Amino acid sequence: MYKSLKDFTEFLDSKGELIRIKEFVDPVLEIAEITDRISKQPDGGKAILFENTGTAFPVITNMFGSHKRMLYALGVESYEEIESYFKNLIGEFSAERHSLIEKLKILPQLKEASDWFPKKFKGDAPCQEVILFKPELGRLPVLQCWPDDGGKFITLPMVHTEDPETGQRNLGMYRMQVFSEETTGMHWHRHKTGARHFAACKTNQFPVAITLGGDPVYTYSATAPLPDGIDEYLLAGFLRNKAVELTECLTQPLKVPADCDFVIEGYIERKEDLVKEGPFGDHTGYYSLTDLYPLLHITCISHKKDAIYPATLVGVPPQEDKYMALATERIFLTPIKFAMVPEMKDMHLPEEGCGHNLAFISIKKSYPGEAIKVAHALWGAGQMMFNKIMVIVDENVDVRNREHVINAILENYTPKRDTHFSRGPLDVLDHAAPSCGFGGKMLIDATKKMAEESGNVTTSDSTCQVAVSFTNDTDKNEGLITIVLDKEINKDDEYIALWQWGANCDPIRDSRFVNGRLVMDARSKSRGQGVREWPDIAVSSEQTIKAIDEKWSDLGIGEFIPSPSRRFLK
Numbered sequence: 001m002y003k004s005l006k007d008f009t010e011f012l013d014s015k016g017e018l019i020r021i022k023e024f025v026d027p028v029l030e031i032a033e034i035t036d037r038i039s040k041q042p043d044g045g046k047a048i049l050f051e052n053t054g055t056a057f058p059v060i061t062n063m064f065g066s067h068k069r070m071l072y073a074l075g076v077e078s079y080e081e082i083e084s085y086f087k088n089l090i091g092e093f094s095a096e097r098h099s100l101i102e103k104l105k106i107l108p109q110l111k112e113a114s115d116w117f118p119k120k121f122k123g124d125a126p127c128q129e130v131i132l133f134k135p136e137l138g139r140l141p142v143l144q145c146w147p148d149d150g151g152k153f154i155t156l157p158m159v160h161t162e163d164p165e166t167g168q169r170n171l172g173m174y175r176m177q178v179f180s181e182e183t184t185g186m187h188w189h190r191h192k193t194g195a196r197h198f199a200a201c202k203t204n205q206f207p208v209a210i211t212l213g214g215d216p217v218y219t220y221s222a223t224a225p226l227p228d229g230i231d232e233y234l235l236a237g238f239l240r241n242k243a244v245e246l247t248e249c250l251t252q253p254l255k256v257p258a259d260c261d262f263v264i265e266g267y268i269e270r271k272e273d274l275v276k277e278g279p280f281g282d283h284t285g286y287y288s289l290t291d292l293y294p295l296l297h298i299t300c301i302s303h304k305k306d307a308i309y310p311a312t313l314v315g316v317p318p319q320e321d322k323y324m325a326l327a328t329e330r331i332f333l334t335p336i337k338f339a340m341v342p343e344m345k346d347m348h349l350p351e352e353g354c355g356h357n358l359a360f361i362s363i364k365k366s367y368p369g370e371a372i373k374v375a376h377a378l379w380g381a382g383q384m385m386f387n388k389i390m391v392i393v394d395e396n397v398d399v400r401n402r403e404h405v406i407n408a409i410l411e412n413y414t415p416k417r418d419t420h421f422s423r424g425p426l427d428v429l430d431h432a433a434p435s436c437g438f439g440g441k442m443l444i445d446a447t448k449k450m451a452e453e454s455g456n457v458t459t460s461d462s463t464c465q466v467a468v469s470f471t472n473d474t475d476k477n478e479g480l481i482t483i484v485l486d487k488e489i490n491k492d493d494e495y496i497a498l499w500q501w502g503a504n505c506d507p508i509r510d511s512r513f514v515n516g517r518l519v520m521d522a523r524s525k526s527r528g529q530g531v532r533e534w535p536d537i538a539v540s541s542e543q544t545i546k547a548i549d550e551k552w553s554d555l556g557i558g559e560f561i562p563s564p565s566r567r568f569l570k
Contacts, residue, residue: 001075001240004126005213005261005308008073009060012047017069019557024052027059028152029544032145035061035313036540037548037561039320043067048557049308053141057309063216064312065320070327073216074239079330082239086334116237118244121258125247127211128263128302133251135182135298140262142178143311146281147541150290152178153280156310157264158222159188160209160254161197169255170194171232173222176210176296177277185277186268186294189428190437191385193228198268198294205267207252208296213261213310215240223324225332225383233257251299261307266298281538284354284503285316288429289533291436315538316564317499322351341377343370348399352495356386356427357502360399363392368452372420375443379424386427388507391444408446410467415480415518417454418445421508431535432506432525440508444481470497481518490567506530539565 002008012018019038025031031050038045044066050059064070076082132139142152154176161170170193177185186208188195198206211218221236233244246255252265274292282288312320329349337344345362349355363374371392378384393399393408412418420443426433433439469479470491476482483501485491501522505511509530510521525531545563552560 001217001242002215004259004304004306005060005216005310006304006306008063008216009047009049009308011072012063012069013049015068015072017046017066017072019046019048021048021050021555021557022052023551023554023556024054025050025555027053027055027141028144029147029540030548031059031061031143031311032313033540033544033548033563033565034555034557036315036319036564038062038557039065039313040318040564041561044069044318044320044323050141053309055139055141057139057141057303057307059141059143059309059311061311061313062320063310064220064324066323067326070323073220074327075217075241079327082331083334086331113238116234116241116243118231118233118237118246118255121245121247125258126304127214127247127256127258127260128250129305130303131250132301133299135264135301137178137181137184137298137301139301141309141311143313145313146287146315146538147544148287148536148538149280150177150276150278154178154184154210154212155312155314156212156219157210158212158218158260159186159194160211160256161194162207162254163197164200164202164206168229169231169233170197171218171222173219175280177280179275179295182298184296184298185275186296187277187280188293191425191428198270201270204270206270207254207267208265209249209252209254209256210264210266211256211260211262212264213308214257214259215244218244218257218260219310220324220327224328227382249300250302262301262303262309264298265300265302266296268294268296279535281315282429283314283317283319283321284427284429284431285499285537286431286503287535287538289431289535291428316568317351317354321355325349325351325355336378336381340381341374344374344378345395346399350402350498352498353389353502354499356383356430357388358498359384359387359390360405361390361392362395362397362399363447364395365447368450371445371447372443375420376422379422379441385425386430387441388426388430388439388505389442389444389502391446393446394448397446405446406467409444409480410465411446412448413444413446413467413480414516416513416516418449419443419511419518420445421511423508431533432504432510432531434506434509434530434532436532440506440511442507442511470494470501477514477517477519479517481520482514483520483522486523537568539568542569 039062047063144152159172172194174188217236221232237243247258275295277293278290279287343363348360350358397408398404422441426439428437466479468481470483472487504522
């Protein structure tokens with residue numbers, strides 16, 4: 001548990017996990033360019049504190065950007081601690097109990113769980129030490145990350161809303177484009193709880209509160225895939241083993257953590273027209289397209305006297321969100337298995353898939369067609385509904401070992417027999433989808449086949465020695481699964497090739513079988529090819545790269561690191 005973002009920053013510094021930059025670095029493009037270079041280093045580099053931002057506040061980036069720092073943020077030595085606790089807790093609550101003594105044994109767990117519920121803060125809240133009833137967003141070091149972004153964006157906002165009918169709170173994370181000193185966009189997708197709360201609003205003004213900073217567990221909890229009705233601050237209380245203390249907002253009827261660094265209060269006019277928001281260099285590695293979203297009117301900004309402004313950079317992977325996603329797949333594996341897919345043994349969302357595009361699943365298979373059943377169950381489980389390409393293997397296959405997964409495909413997968421297509425919801429940011437938020441899905445069943453599944457035949461071409469191959473030539477078909485890439489993409493860079501596969505394919509539109517093999521088109525597309533507007537990859541400009549190259553030696557951050565954007569610049 002950390003008392004503040006400053007407390008966490010000082011802890012990272014004491015562990016040698018923080019870089020301090022004292023020279024001025026511009027929040028417009030320059031902070032992002034430095035962060036991109038450092039975050040793509042082995043093991044995620046280090047967190048970066050920009051102490052001179054041209055404002056009264058320092059900026060911290062990449063604070064979750066390593067396995068070690070993610071564990072520090074959650075206050076554990078390993079994810080096994082959380083997994084083990086979840087298993088024990090679920091076991092205690094689900095066990096059948098007959099005698100009074102057996103029933104009484106659960107009381108300690110009930111008492112412990114009650115200590116995690118958020119409670120009221122008493123006294124003057126630290127987050128309200130400085131109050132700006134005349135909001136001025138220009139006081140904050142809000143970043144512009146990529147040159148073609150629509151403007152500056154708040155990238156780590158914890159957005160608080162309440163269900164107008166039930167009063168249930170939701171904590172979500174939706175980017176916010178700054179339009180003026182007193183207005184921003186509110187980029188919540190129609191699948192998100194905040195959007196549903198707003199849709200249910202019957203009054204003229206819908207209250208919203210945004211917080212930044214505080215205990216890093218709050219930020220993680222805002223991204224967690226919790227079921228509707230489960231308070232994210234209950235999860236935060238569980239992870240920090242102490243209740244989150246909430247204080248009343250000053251101008252809106254909402255509560256926020258008393259120890260966060262910034263609070264932005266405001267409202268959305270129910271009858272006001274939506275506004276154009278974007279583009280934005282997003283976690284897909286591409287610019288998400290301009291679209292219409294609600295306008296937030298800010299009524300008050302408050303902050304701690306020693307506040308630190310937290311920001312994250314998203315774009316071509318790997319980025320900081322890689323480590324947050326890895327934490328999520330480990331923390332929520334046990335609850336998903338318990339509630340929906342008991343035969344699932346492990347789950348891995350490769351970072352090249354940017355969260356949703358690729359999923360590797362291992363199962364304990366006991367009947368024919370079970371992999372198909374599991375795929376559809378997972379496509380109906382919360383944010384897993386956005387997954388596009390799922391590979392399912394047997395329980396003895398390590399889904400975190402790429403070679404093991406590839407071998408399972410080679411040994412157990414026959415393309416025409418074991419490729420299963422479906423349609424369903426997709427991430428609104430998926431530019432390859434034929435329609436916004438809706439498109440194709442694909443299961444690659446690489447489990448050993450039972451007699452009812454037509455035996456254990458591998459491929460119609462017995463000479464095939466490659467499971468997955470990448471090519472820039474449409475006439476080449478070298479593996480069971482062949483992925484065709486743009487000519488500019490290095491087909492030998494497996495990381496980038498996998499990223500392009502997930503990003504640029506619609507499994508139904510872009511798949512065909514050639515001589516019994518599966519060929520998928522992961523090239524860029526244009527109108528008339530079953531796509532909407534096709535975005536560019538989010539990369540820095542030559543001007544920004546040159547500016548950082550020239551000042552690198554003055555920043556005091558070690559050996560020169562070239563810009564990752566250069567491999568994509570035309």
